[in-house]
Amino acid sequence: MSKVQYIYRDEHFQNSEPTKFQEIDLADDEMLINFGPQHPSTHGVLRLEVITDGELVKKVVPHIGYLHRCFEKHAEALPYNQIIPYTDRMDYVAAMNNEWAFVMGVERMLGIEKDLPKRVEYIRVLVAELNRLASHFIAIGTYAIDIGAFTPFLWMMRDREHILRMLEWTCGARLLYNYIWIGGLFYDLPIGFEEKCQEFIHYLLPKLQETETVLLENKIFIQRTANVGVLPLQVAINYGVSGPILRASGLKYDLRKIDAYSVYSEIDFDVPIGQGIVGSVGDCWDRTWVRMQECKESVKIIQQCLQKLTTDCKRGKEFDPQALVPKKIRPKAMDFYIRAENPKGELGFFFRSDGKTDIPFRCKARGASFCNLSVLPALTENVLIADLIAIVGSLDFVMGEVDR
Template sequence: MNKIQYQYKPENFKLSDPNKYRLENLRSEEMILSLGPQHPSTHGVLRMEVISDGELVVDVIPHLGYLHRCFEKHAESLPFNQIIPYVDRMDYLAAMNSEHAYVMGVEKMLDLTGKLPKRLEYIRVLVAELNRLASHFVAIGTYGLDIGAYTAFLWIMRDREHIQRLLEWICGARMLYNYIWVGGLFYDLPVGFEERCTEFINYLKPKMVELRQLVIENKIFVQRTANVGVLPMDLAINYGCTGPVLRGSGLKLDLRKVDGYSVYPEMDFDIPVGKGEMGTVGDCWDRNYVRVEECDESIKIIEQCLIQLKNDHKRTQDFEPQGLVPKKIRPQAMDFYARAENPKGELGFFFRTDGRSDIPVRLKARACSLHNLSIIPEISRGAMLADLVAIIGSMDLVMGEVDR
């Protein structure tokens, strides 16, 4: 933690007093600045009300609600299988992962877990990890833009384009896929997809070495991110942070290992965590480091899925499960929660069903970006204004999921 952060005590700037930041009550050196509402660095529209003392941040108040998705209300008027396109539009940078989480929740309510063809499960994990790569690439590349590194953004978006083309080949869409369906998929992989994907992975491996040299090992990048926005592990847990934000603080928690859903228990991969190699555990550098390391782990999982798809679970005529999913999906009356590991953290869905209708009575989404956003005021007090941008960018926020 830098020395400037010790000049302000957080207890002096709590928002419990509504009159604390009225214009007439501010000290002569303090100003209220409005950062946003704007699109850059937040993948959506976010306004940050900043109380500053010169270049120092006294407090930050996030203002949400500028990008309405109305996902939950849409979902309460549609059948279960027609909700999937709306799931895509929350975290639109990781639509495959979001679909996977939602569909697994519906399938668990229908008692379909473990009854689907193995090829289907390997394809789901394959496309989800490809989308995880694409999501992390956007996070790393745009974070470089936030702090002035333009070349890294161009290089990483070049490689992300290959993933977008592969996913477009599968389902015809570049970002909003509607590919993973309840009890199956939109269609099997195109002929030759496994070979094309293997070529891409072989191309990408040396590019990851370049990415490390260009970004996380870059001296200027380290100076801008190390010891900035330090998030202690206990604070991250108390605020419900998950994903790279939590793992960057040193906690080895990944739902792919903890819950062991789909075919992830068969996969050999590690869980990277922040270690404070360049500064303090839980700083902006650690969060970015974890995302870069997770890209390597996703490559491992993709390679293992491709081996299974090419050798042990080849294309067959009898791919779609027969008779497992009714035309109208009517789960039994229950309250049910399902979750999965999205690129940004734990994405969960709470279902309430009445057993009579194929439309959920209540559908609530647990958005990981919202919890990760809520920690920003706690770790920004006493930082420099320029560091506030670095802190926001390190959270990898998508406002379509926050304003769901």
Template sequence: MSFHQQSEPTKYTSETLKSEEMLFNLGPQHPSMHGVLRLEVITDGEIVREVVPHIGYLHRCFEKHAESLNYAQIIPYIDRMDYVASMNSEHIYALGVEKMLGMTEKIPKRVEYIRVLVAELNRIASHFIGIGTYAVDVGATTPFLWLMKEREYVLRLLEWISGSRLLYNYIWIGGLYYDLPLGFEEKCIEYLKHLKPKLDDLENLLINNRIFVSRTANIGVLPLQTAINYGVTGVMLRASGLKWDLRKVDKYSIYEEVDFDIPTGEGKVGTTGDCWDRNFVRFQECKESSKIIEQCLDKLTKEHKRTRDFDPQALVPRRIKPPQTDFYFRGESPKGELGFFFRQNPKHKKGDIPFRLKVRAPSFCNLSVLPYLAQNTLLSDLIAIVGSLDINLGEVDR
């Protein structure tokens, strides 16, 4: 062909237009990847064909540690699983051991109301970080900074109680580390007055924001039957339309004595069970938790007041020796159903150390549905889907 001779234009067909599939890793260095999560992603252009999650190694080894510690010593290790909701994990574990020992009815009411009070405070803090970091995932920085400021109020209250910001070791088997500090109830009531208008601001600033709705509505839709088949629990299950909350279903602790609703996804701006619904349910649960806290404070200041002879550790036995049996207890953590399976072996010489302790971690189970949700979505939507799961890798890689 001479220099001046022009070639004929290329004729594009459906075969030539079809792009080649590409395999690449998303995370853990990506700012929207949680902890050490790595996603092996197969794409066809901008379309995600397949996702394989690799959960990495956080070296928690909780279940193995539990085989060499007595029941009381295990609590600080539980704090390090879902480290943004440690109070909830401690509460469920302590209730499980107490029920296994048959001492549930002996726990003083004041202890139970304090436990629920701090657990619901921690639930709000957990949902704030879940919603706030999700805003960053979909491209908004302001709501994240604003929610971190609001979360700080909760952390200061919990630090006042326990002396720690995240890993509390406050709820003990048979009681508490210590009673509420003097003046805590009044400060908590002040916080609730501060929180109510802030939740309304959050709804306007983020949840109903047009850009946020367009990035999350009809994205990552999880049908109810699929959620049940995958064993999904917590906010993700309720966002798909099922009113299933273990605080209501199993009625453990004093949750039967307080009034609160179970928010569910309704498909208000998109399809029931999408990314928007999951964040909407988390937001609504913050309102319900504030109702529970208000009722607990009312009981603690009127019916179950502090007394000089109140000992929050009165029922803690020196050595916890449960019966030789298999036992399972579950509760509602901010991420979903957190369950502990205890096994005592009659041949095990150390009777105060569990022969086996298995954890049913909600983040681990909820992550299993990601390959289903990510199929045939846009690559940009994959980040929105991962963030909507609100997983904690300390709980996934135990």
């Protein structure tokens, strides 16, 4: 048995006896360990307070607040159109999806959502799905690093770089775009974008299959993730979990299908769910597998958007992506909630407008990462410390969205 000595003093140590040393048995007594906020497996500034009994995790308490973006307070001091860049900085690896959800909410409050040109809608879906791919590449690649695989991480970053360059081509920004505006877009797609995007999709499809074979079918990866961190469907629902994590637990719940916002009702794609192929439904392997299948579905969506943009919704000399951008944004006095399917789950915005100014009286963000992180204590009871790292990585959260 390994033993350790620690310094012991009574409560009123100023008047206590000289320092006493007490010997404890690590195999019997619990120990408090802090993981982070610098630990790489926490994917950012998160501190996990872990109570362990040897190699066994008894309890995990996540502490947040190390990357507070103050988004909601910024939003309550700015006009609606100036809030868009702040949404980019919440989930900063899926900025297009963030700003699209916010913009849709304002457009519905103004009653201009159904007036948008089809070309604008298909461009929005196109760039959002490209950004979904980039976000999932980060999730899968960094998760491979957590488990101990290095090559898939390099592959994911290589392919993500192609996407970032194309998105930078559209608006000039590499990561934080401010491309989707209330009532339209910052600018139309660059000339030749559709052709270059089609070339990238043809290149990407075999690469996705290669990554799936090398990573998800790897024996070591399966041993580290199958039957680890199993999330029962009812527990996921009770905690408000959404996105790939919820779908990995077996529920076919995707807002792109359920709410059918924008032109998703005109696009053919499937919603993959966890099937327990190598382990249990809702384990770490299922969550990674669902993200990989969603990448393939995003490719299908992008191909259909490109088809529409080059046939029915061609660019024209008279097309102005800013034609419906309102000069003044002043919604009626109301409370309003909008939600959208982001790469990490349901992103929602609550607005309260007083009807007098172009600044929201209240703006509340419902971040998917915040709700998904809340289920961590329920997933990590009586697991090994190594499995704790595997579970944390499988949740794919961004702390900018957690702290908002």
